[in-house]
Amino acid sequence: MAETTTIVLVVFLIGAGCIIAFMTAVALSSLGKPLPQAEVSRMGYAARKWWARILGVAVIIAFAVSVPWFPYSGAKVLGSEQHFKVVAQQFSFTLPPSVPSKTPIVFDVTATDVNHGFGIYDPAGKLVAQVQAMPDYVNHLRVDFTTPGKYVVRCLEYCGVAHAQMQSSFEVQ
Amino acid sequence: MTTTLDPRELSAARRVMWTYLITGFAIFALMILIGFSMRMEQAGWIAYAPQTFYSLMTLHGIGMITAVAVASMGELWYLMRLETVLDERLAYWAWGFIVAGAIAVVISVLAGQFGAAWTFLYPLPFVGTWWPSWATGFYLIGVALVTIGWMMWCTQMLGCVLSRYGGFRGALGWDYVFHRRAFEQSGRTPPPPQAYAALVAAVDGVLTGTIGMIIGVALIVHWISPSVVIDPLWAKNLTYFFGHAFANLTIYMAVAGVYVGMPRYADREYHTSVALAVAWWGTLVFVAIAYFHHLYMDFVQIRALQYIGEAASYLSSIPTALVTVYGSLMLVYRSRMRWSLGSLFMFGGLVGWIVGGFGAVLDATIPINSDLHNTLWVPAHFHTYLLEGVVLFVLGWTFMMLEERSGSISSAAVRWLVGLGFFGGGGLFLLGFYIAGAEGVPRRYAVQPAPGPELSGLASVGVIILLIALVIVLVEAIRLAAIARRRTA
Ligand code: HEM
Numbered sequence: 001m002a003e004t005t006t007i008v009l010v011v012f013l014i015g016a017g018c019i020i021a022f023m024t025a026v027a028l029s030s031l032g033k034p035l036p037q038a039e040v041s042r043m044g045y046a047a048r049k050w051w052a053r054i055l056g057v058a059v060i061i062a063f064a065v066s067v068p069w070f071p072y073s074g075a076k077v078l079g080s081e082q083h084f085k086v087v088a089q090q091f092s093f094t095l096p097p098s099v100p101s102k103t104p105i106v107f108d109v110t111a112t113d114v115n116h117g118f119g120i121y122d123p124a125g126k127l128v129a130q131v132q133a134m135p136d137y138v139n140h141l142r143v144d145f146t147t148p149g150k151y152v153v154r155c156l157e158y159c160g161v162a163h164a165q166m167q168s169s170f171e172v173q
Numbered sequence: 174m175t176t177t178l179d180p181r182e183l184s185a186a187r188r189v190m191w192t193y194l195i196t197g198f199a200i201f202a203l204m205i206l207i208g209f210s211m212r213m214e215q216a217g218w219i220a221y222a223p224q225t226f227y228s229l230m231t232l233h234g235i236g237m238i239t240a241v242a243v244a245s246m247g248e249l250w251y252l253m254r255l256e257t258v259l260d261e262r263l264a265y266w267a268w269g270f271i272v273a274g275a276i277a278v279v280i281s282v283l284a285g286q287f288g289a290a291w292t293f294l295y296p297l298p299f300v301g302t303w304w305p306s307w308a309t310g311f312y313l314i315g316v317a318l319v320t321i322g323w324m325m326w327c328t329q330m331l332g333c334v335l336s337r338y339g340g341f342r343g344a345l346g347w348d349y350v351f352h353r354r355a356f357e358q359s360g361r362t363p364p365p366p367q368a369y370a371a372l373v374a375a376v377d378g379v380l381t382g383t384i385g386m387i388i389g390v391a392l393i394v395h396w397i398s399p400s401v402v403i404d405p406l407w408a409k410n411l412t413y414f415f416g417h418a419f420a421n422l423t424i425y426m427a428v429a430g431v432y433v434g435m436p437r438y439a440d441r442e443y444h445t446s447v448a449l450a451v452a453w454w455g456t457l458v459f460v461a462i463a464y465f466h467h468l469y470m471d472f473v474q475i476r477a478l479q480y481i482g483e484a485a486s487y488l489s490s491i492p493t494a495l496v497t498v499y500g501s502l503m504l505v506y507r508s509r510m511r512w513s514l515g516s517l518f519m520f521g522g523l524v525g526w527i528v529g530g531f532g533a534v535l536d537a538t539i540p541i542n543s544d545l546h547n548t549l550w551v552p553a554h555f556h557t558y559l560l561e562g563v564v565l566f567v568l569g570w571t572f573m574m575l576e577e578r579s580g581s582i583s584s585a586a587v588r589w590l591v592g593l594g595f596f597g598g599g600g601l602f603l604l605g606f607y608i609a610g611a612e613g614v615p616r617r618y619a620v621q622p623a624p625g626p627e628l629s630g631l632a633s634v635g636v637i638i639l640l641i642a643l644v645i646v647l648v649e650a651i652r653l654a655a656i657a658r659r660r661t662a
């Protein structure tokens with residue numbers, strides 16, 4: 001998990017670079033010898049057929065690949081795994097002091113006052129999992145910890161004056 | 174453009190447009206300074222009490238969205254006025270409601286220190302507040318007034334589009350798409366591209382404005398009588414339904430100016446095609462349902478809605494990538510493009526829209542969203558297509574008007590400076606958000622964990638460069654406006 005955001009950032013930067021380069025090239029083409037619009041349209045529409053296919057396929061593949069990774073397995077694992085209650089309130093978390101590693105666990109997350117976010121950062125400081133902490137509802141967040149150590153919890157939903165200080169931690173053993 | 178308006182009607186229409194545009198730019202100028210100060214605060218260059226930071230964050234959010242909405246509304250109103258009859262008085266009433274709402278919001282934040290963020294997510298406006306209760310009321314009523322003004326504009330737009338093009342069937346171009354031969358043989362033509370923007374903005378605007386009013390009224394009732402409680406999940410759905418569409422529609426309104434302006438700069442023709450019509454049908458639907466991505470991390474949300482959210486978020490990029498931006502590239506490719514500030518802004522806006530959209534699509538992928546939700550990645554992508562998208566579209570339209578009326582353009586040196594400032598400085602500003610987001614730095618933190626502050630400093634340097642470019646833009650606008658005035662005098 002820790003490296004996913006690095007990959008996302010790199011993918012984004014490469015993608016953005018390609019988009020900018022391509023669009024700049026199109027813009028610069030207007031400085032050269034002009035082509036009649038009918039000619040450009042003919043070429044453009046032919047190329048668009050392929051562009052449409054590429055986009056369509058990319059969207060379908062991305063969707064299909066992402067589904068198995070959805071974090072909503074909660075309901076399925078309820079009952080069999082170890083549960084830990086998490087309560088968020090302005091401006092602190094009530095947490096278990098420690099949880100076991102290498103065994104599936106479920107955090108039952110709720111809040112008593114306003115919306116908060118339960119964001120777990122691993123010992124290296126990377127965000128590894130999160131879920132909203134909402135009054136009147138319990139969200140089940142399933143996490144399998146592999147590395148023991150101190151995990152920091154930060155609030156990930158704006159909740160008022162000390163939102164940025166709303167932080168806690170637990171030990172993974 | 175050929176127009177059937179007589180000079181008096183034309184100048185009345187222009188007055189409406191400039192009223193909206195200048196209002197938008199004035200709010201924008203103030204909000205950008207507030208944004209700059211927030212970024213400097215996050216860098217540790219200046220110090221704010223957290224209350225001040227969050228109040229200013231609230232004002233910046235609602236103010237910016239209102240600013241770009243008002244400016245885009247003025248632009249699109251004028252474009253549609255060239256197509257059909259629109260009553261100026263109604264446009265001024267809508268404008269009046271928006272300005273009244275904006276004033277109420279400013280009072281609520283500056284005098285009352287309201288700071289529940291512009292998304293006013295229930296129950297935050299009422300719990301653990303440092304502002305007086307009247308400030309909450311002022312804020313909610315202010316946003317309601319803005320929404321009423323927006324809905325008045327939408328209703329007027331809807332009425333005119335439907336009567337001008339023959340009901341929904343005509344305005345959507347149904348027969349044009351499905352019975353093309355008969356349609357064309359009868360000598361009819363489909364609505365022009367800008368009319369699709371107007372239709373979609375109007376329909377989705379009325380729909381989501383209504384949703385906004387429902388949650389707004391619920392909150393105002395709770396404000397008056399706290400014993401009336403609201404379901405937090407229901408509130409979240411309605412709030413984001415409204416907020417997402419309001420912010421998103423500004424792009425679709427402003428891009429109408431590109432449909433009209435780009436062909437003029439490129440000296441080419443641009444007409445409605447079947448692809449364009451169908452693309453806007455898609456946009457009509459996706460803008461309304463993509464908001465589910467704001468609730469990805471609410472695991473209690475109905476599961477199917479999460480799937481719909483991801484699908485709609487992906488699909489909403491297709492009309493843009495396949496039709497609007499692609500079509501514009503075909504206009505520019507090996508054309509006799511006249512590059513001026515106006516055309517540079519329009520083209521740059523398309524780049525920003527696509528780049529920001531790419532950042533958004535990544536974030537709209539649920540497993541990735543687990544790592545990016547409510548990190549600075551979110552302001553990263555929306556600032557990309559708002560600052561380097563909508564704002565540039567509106568600036569592009571404004572400069573096209575100024576250039577045409579003054580008969581002159583800015584020098585190449587000015588264009589380079591502005592381009593470098595906007596994309597170099599702006600790029601640096603955005604990069605700060607993107608990297609911090611990938612590092613897991615949360616959004617809406619007055620004081621950020623590492624590496625937030627360092628990146629905020631880097632971003633602030635980018636903002637300074639951008640601000641210099643904006644000052645040059647302002648000077649150029651005034652210069653061109655003065656020439657235009659002399660020419661007409
Ligand atoms: C150079 C110009 C700008 C600067 C320096 C700036 C700065 C900021 C900063 C520092 C934040 C808070 C980020 C966080 O920690 O969560 C923010 C949030 C925001 N900005 Fe901007 N911004 C600029 C332009 C814009 C524009 C053009 C728009 C819209 C048209 C905009 C709309 C927003 C919105 C909606 C928020 C979210 C507020 C919230 O989280 O409640 N900004 N901006």
Ligand SMILES: [Cu+2]
Nearest residue numbers: 155157159163
């Ligand atoms: Cu919080």
